Amino acid sequence: SQTIHQWPATLVQPVGSPLSLECTVEGTSNPNLYWYRQAAGRGLQLLFYSVGIGQISSEVPQNLSASRPQDRQFILSSKKLLLSDSGFYLCAWSVSSGNHNEQFFGPGTRLTVL
């Protein structure tokens, strides 16, 4: 069966510090991968998606970046965090050949920037 992991679960970082959040998927090959951010009481904002190794599409201009160094690994990074980067970060995957794009979400990372 497929599983998706995210770490860390929670993170408190000072403004201006770097960020690296990691997501890995097991039990599937060539998944579509996604990073979302969810502010308190708000909907999911798509940040990045990837349909293959090294292929990253950015949805929102910001100080975040994403990379996909391996088929089932997706990394979200920042060189300098802003207060506005605080939120709940969710990684998700979907079947690349599926036509209904059901998404499977990880447990999330709660990021607080102080």
Next chain:
Amino acid sequence: SQKIEQNSEALNIQEGKTATLTCNYTNYSPAYLQWYRQDPGRGPVFLLLIRENEKEKRKERLKVTFDTTLKQSLFHITASQPADSATYLCALPLTGGFKTIFGAGTRLFVKA
């Protein structure tokens, strides 16, 4: 641009009653619509998908309707239980199928 609207006010109902949540969308004709459940501090979990040519879909105590004329989906939970308390999100695919837009969700509280 495409928009999804869900009632931002929480829905409070008594155990055993039917909960009905609404999802409206504009500027869009999606091929299907999805519903997810999200518990506090957790990632959303897929519940149901309904296609544009389906009027109604059922899964156990869940029922979803899809009115493409009204551009609206209704999500029903019959015989609701306190364990059904969560936030429910509707989601639509964007053209190309790789991306999905999510509504902000409606928080449901079921009282025992």
